[in-house]
Amino acid sequence: MELVCPAGNLPSLKAAVDNGADAVYIGFRDDTNARHFAGLNFGDKQIQEGLRYARDRKVKVFVAVNTYAQPQGWERWTNAVDRAADLGVDALILADMGVLDYAAERHPELRLHLSVQASATSPAAIRFMHRHFGIRRVVVPRVLSIAQVAHLIKESPVPIEIFGFGSLCVMVEGRCLLSSYATGQSPNTFGACSPAAHVQWSDTPAGQETRLGGILIERRDRDEPAGYPTICKGRYEVEGETRYAIEEPTSLNTLDLLPQIMSAGVAAIKLEGRQRSTRYVSEVTRVWRDAIDSCQRNPAAFKPKADWMDALARVSEGTQTTIGPYERTWH
Amino acid sequence: MPTDINPSTPQRPRLSLGPLLYYWPREQVLDFYAEMIETPVEVIYLGETICSKRRLLRPEDWWDLAERVAASGREPVISTLALIESEGELKTLERQCADRRFLIEANDLAALDFLEGRPFVTGPSINLYNQRTLSFLAARGLKRWVLPVELGRATAIDLLSVRPVGVECEVFAFGRLPLAYSARCFTAYNNGQGKDQCEFRCGEHPDGLLISTQEGKPFLALNGIQTQSAATHSLLASLDDVTALGIDLLRISPQSHDTAEIVRTYAACLSGDLATANGLARLRDLAPGGLVDGYWTGAAGIAATGALTGV
Numbered sequence: 001m002e003l004v005c006p007a008g009n010l011p012s013l014k015a016a017v018d019n020g021a022d023a024v025y026i027g028f029r030d031d032t033n034a035r036h037f038a039g040l041n042f043g044d045k046q047i048q049e050g051l052r053y054a055r056d057r058k059v060k061v062f063v064a065v066n067t068y069a070q071p072q073g074w075e076r077w078t079n080a081v082d083r084a085a086d087l088g089v090d091a092l093i094l095a096d097m098g099v100l101d102y103a104a105e106r107h108p109e110l111r112l113h114l115s116v117q118a119s120a121t122s123p124a125a126i127r128f129m130h131r132h133f134g135i136r137r138v139v140v141p142r143v144l145s146i147a148q149v150a151h152l153i154k155e156s157p158v159p160i161e162i163f164g165f166g167s168l169c170v171m172v173e174g175r176c177l178l179s180s181y182a183t184g185q186s187p188n189t190f191g192a193c194s195p196a197a198h199v200q201w202s203d204t205p206a207g208q209e210t211r212l213g214g215i216l217i218e219r220r221d222r223d224e225p226a227g228y229p230t231i232c233k234g235r236y237e238v239e240g241e242t243r244y245a246i247e248e249p250t251s252l253n254t255l256d257l258l259p260q261i262m263s264a265g266v267a268a269i270k271l272e273g274r275q276r277s278t279r280y281v282s283e284v285t286r287v288w289r290d291a292i293d294s295c296q297r298n299p300a301a302f303k304p305k306a307d308w309m310d311a312l313a314r315v316s317e318g319t320q321t322t323i324g325p326y327e328r329t330w331h
Numbered sequence: 332m333p334t335d336i337n338p339s340t341p342q343r344p345r346l347s348l349g350p351l352l353y354y355w356p357r358e359q360v361l362d363f364y365a366e367m368i369e370t371p372v373e374v375i376y377l378g379e380t381i382c383s384k385r386r387l388l389r390p391e392d393w394w395d396l397a398e399r400v401a402a403s404g405r406e407p408v409i410s411t412l413a414l415i416e417s418e419g420e421l422k423t424l425e426r427q428c429a430d431r432r433f434l435i436e437a438n439d440l441a442a443l444d445f446l447e448g449r450p451f452v453t454g455p456s457i458n459l460y461n462q463r464t465l466s467f468l469a470a471r472g473l474k475r476w477v478l479p480v481e482l483g484r485a486t487a488i489d490l491l492s493v494r495p496v497g498v499e500c501e502v503f504a505f506g507r508l509p510l511a512y513s514a515r516c517f518t519a520y521n522n523g524q525g526k527d528q529c530e531f532r533c534g535e536h537p538d539g540l541l542i543s544t545q546e547g548k549p550f551l552a553l554n555g556i557q558t559q560s561a562a563t564h565s566l567l568a569s570l571d572d573v574t575a576l577g578i579d580l581l582r583i584s585p586q587s588h589d590t591a592e593i594v595r596t597y598a599a600c601l602s603g604d605l606a607t608a609n610g611l612a613r614l615r616d617l618a619p620g621g622l623v624d625g626y627w628t629g630a631a632g633i634a635a636t637g638a639l640t641g642v
Contacts, residue, residue, distance in 0.1 A: 068460035070482070071489030098463030118440070119458070122415040124425070125440035128447070132467075143416055143514035151418060171511035171558070172414055175456050178551075180481045181510050181560060181632035184625070188458065189481060213631050216544040232511075236542040236550065238521055245521055245542045245553065246513075325514040331526040 001261075002268035003292055004062070004161065005285045008040040008275055013050040013061075015282040020289025023060035025093060026050065027274065031073070032080040033064045034117055035274040036191030047087055060090035066115035068096045068174075068188040078102055085110050093139070094118075095174055100133040113137040116163065117187065119174035123155035130157045137161055139270060141173045146257055146326045150264035159267030165284060166272025167317055168252040168324050170232040178231040182213035199229050210234070225249075227317050253312055253321035255288075255304045258295045280315045287311050341577040343601050346594060347374035347501060349584040350410035350436070350454075352509065352554055354533045357387040363585065364396055368403035370591050371598035374580060375400045378410040378427070380438055380454070382516070382555045383420045384529065390427055397433050406434070413438040413456045414512045414556065434474065443471070450474040455503055456512065460486070462493045475499040477582065480508050480564070483629045484572065491577055499579035504566040505593055506584025507539060507552050507559040507620070508632060517553040526556075537587035538619055549620045563618035566627055567610055568638035570600055589617040611641060 005021035007013035016024045027033030029041040042050065047061075054061050063084040069077035077099050084092050085107040092110055094100050095117035103112060116139040120126050129135050139161045144152065153160050169176070173187075180186035183198040200211040203222075210218040210229045217234030220226070227233055227249035236245045252272070254261065261269065269292070271284050287308045295302040313321065324330055348367055351360065367375060377400065378393045379385050388396075397407035411428070415421055421441060428435055428445035437443050438454040452475040453459055459468065459476050468476070478487055480503045491500055503509075518540055519529035533540075539552030539559055549561035566573055566581065573581065583594055596613050599605035615622060625634030 068458055069463075070486050071461050071493075072485065074461055074463070096458065096460060096464065097467055098461045098465075101463055101467045120440050122421050122439075122441045124421055124442075124444040125415070128440055128444035131444075143414065148416060170515065171513045174458060175413075176511040177481045177508075177632065178511055178558065180626070181508065184629065184631040184634075186481055188460070188479075213633070215548070215550065215633070216546050219545045231551075236544060237547065238540065238542050242545060243521075245551075246517060246558070247515070328527065329525055331514050331516065 001266060001292060001296075003285070003288055004268050004270040005281060006166075006271055006274040006276070007050070007281060008035065008037075009042070009278075010046045010050055011278045012281040014053055015278050016285045017054050017057050017059045019282050019285035021059055021285050023062055023090065023268070024050070024054060025062040025064055025270075025274070027064045028080050028083070030076060030080070031191040032067055032077055034066050034115075034187050034191050036067070037275050038196065040275060044083065044087070047089075051087065051089070062091040062093055062113065063089045064093040064115060065099060066093050066095040066117045067191045069099055070189065081107065091137070100129070100135070104133040108134075111136055113139065113161070115139055115174075116141050117174035119172055121172070123152060126156045126158060137267065139163070142169055142252070142325050143172050144325065145328045145331070146260050146264060147328075149266065149326070153265045160265075161268035161270055162261065162266050163252060163272055164254045164261070164269040165288065165312065166252055167228060168247070168250060168322065170247040182215050182231060184213075194229050194231070201226070248320065249317070250320045250322045251317045252324045253316065254323055254326055255291055255308065255312065257323060257326055258291055258304075259299045259302045262295055262299060276315070283311050283315050341574055343574055344578050344581045345373040346371060346597055346601075347580045347582045348372045348376060348590075348594070349503070349506065349582045350376040350378055350380045351585045352381055352557065352559070353537055353539065353585075353587065354382070354385045354387070354531065354555070355537055355587065356534070360388060361396075363590070364400070366591050367594075368400060368405060370594040372405065372583065372594050374406045374408060376408045376410045376436055380410050380413050381557050382533070383412060383417070383423065384526075384531070385533075390423065394430065394432070401433075408434045408436050408452055410436040410454060411438050411442050413454070415439050415441045416514065443468075447471045453477065455480050455509055462490060465490055465493070465498070466495060469495040469498050473498055475501055475580070477501045477503065480510075481626055481632065483627045484569075484576065485629055487578065488576060500577075501580035501582055502566065502573065502578050503564060504573075504581035504583060505597065505618075506563060506582075506586065507561070508564045508626070509557060509559055510551070510632075511558040513556050513558070516555050517558065518555050521553065541620075552620075560623065560632060561620040562623040562633060563620055564626065564632070565614060565618065565622045565624060565639060567597065567600060567614055568607060568624065568636060569627060570607060574601070586619065593617055608641075611639065615641070
């Protein structure tokens with residue numbers, strides 16, 4: 001099972017490589033990828049250096065071009081595909097059918113992975129994308145239980161990659177418009193959920209407030225930690241009560257499930273967090289490398305070590321982690 | 332409105348009725364469609380698109396309704412599930428797509444696998460964002476696409492300028508906006524239950540469960556696994572614009588009350604029998620959560636133009 005790690009810049013890429021990633025995924029500096037944040041991502045020079053660094057250590061580099069192109073900016077997406085092909089990256093991670101169609105026609109030799117943002121959750125969806133675009137791997141959205149993932153692997157024409165750790169999307173990826181409802185910009189159209197320019201934090205007598213596009217999405221006591229300001233993890237009034245109506249500010253950690261993930265035949269496990277620090281990348285990569293190696297040696301005896309869990313908890317967003325949708329009771 | 336036919340004048344858009352997104356009692360659903368086939372909607376989308384556990388109407392019942400819609404001179408379209416998770420859901424979808432009596436609306440990529448090679452519609456949860464996706468799907472049988480709701484007039488103009496012959500464009504023109512889908516049932520979650528023990532609590536919320544900000548402002552509506560806007564999206568203030576652009580269909584999304592009146596209001600405004608300002612005044616009384624149209628203008632979906640709000 002391949003360990004696929006995030007990198008938002010060159011130091012993080014090197015940290016992922018040094019700590020045991022099998023592959024690192026990155027993006028260009030624009031809205032063609034779903035972590036379009038200021039100061040993040042790669043220019044051609046950094047990619048070339050990163051590719052050299054990774055290749056010398058037998059680590060692959062994937063490039064995500066996984067947002068949805070609109071007619072006005074179409075060339076940015078085709079240019080991104082061409083650049084990735086020219087750079088000789090190991091795989092392109094795509095979501096948009098139009099971009100996939102372009103990449104498959106223009107660069108038939110290029111290895112294509114279907115991004116989680118494509119929202120393919122069933123064998124039929126994967127068959128369709130495989131038939132037309134020759135995709136060679138699918139990253140599946142965080143909506144399936146581990147039993148459903150295992151079934152999907154049996155039926156899918158291509159290997160399956162799943163998210164194992166990091167920030168948890170509560171909604172099926174690629175079809176969540178909550179961010180653009182409040183701000184006009186979504187992961188699909190802009191490459192970011194809750195873009196920073198639309199977020200306001202303020203200290204008020206009623207508590208610390210977070211607004212997105214002017215809309216109050218959270219008001220909390222001063223001693224409560226503030227997570228990434230997404231609508232799905234805000235606190236609202238429902239039937240006279242104030243609560244987390246969609247999801248609590250948790251993040252995903254599937255370390256407990258690792259033996260089941262492996263026995264299901266998952267081809268690759270992805271760690272979320274291209275927007276996070278180099279320290280985060282080092283820590284999560286190191287722990288997951290260690291855990292995967294340990295589980296591969298003896299799956300029956302696998303139990304997450306306390307120091308792994310502590311290390312992951314220290315870098316997790318919010319205070320709690322969850323197995324999320326992989327466990328049926330979450331649904 | 333000019334009465335002479337000028338070939339360069341785009342035709343007025345037709346009205347469609349989107350799929351019922353909520354879980355109403357069976358009798359209410361049957362009564363609702365009996366009423367709808369007396370209104371000026373020309374296309375009616377039928378079927379469960381949100382949750383496979385909702386079975387007060389089975390696929391056979393929806394097909395029966397489709398026959399009745401067809402007999403009324405309207406076009407029925409069978410709508411399919413927006414998020415496929417289980418093998419059972421996939422089998423139901425395959426069976427729906429194998430039935431060739433009616434046009435089918437795909438709401439998940441899985442449906443495209445089954446529908447390829449015959450005429451189909453893509454609903455708002457199929458990500459058709461650009462010209463290449465449009466031409467790719469048209470070559471596979473696309474006859475009509477519903478513009479994803481976060482895309483506005485600028486993208487519509489670009490897509491319409493290159494659309495393949497015979498492919499129609501439909502836009503979401505009235506209703507709470509479909510914004511997101513999840514593995515989790517939020518209605519059950521807010522009752523302290525999991526989806527497997529949901530007790531069909533979504534049936535208690537005929538227009539979704541309202542959630543408001545901590546300042547008391549209506550924000551979202553939870554409808555099972557779907558999250559909607561609490562406000563009602565409406566393109567009524569932009570009817571001249573959508574007509575001039577050549578949009579073929581305007582979708583009215585069903586709500587639990589006054590849908591027929593809303594359809595008639597749109598029809599009267601389109602035909603020029605009712606002034607838009609009067610139509611809007613009527614809508615403001617009928618739409619839950621206030622009116623918004625931000626997505627159409629390229630703004631946040633929750634924004635509203637002055638023309639819409641009347642302020």
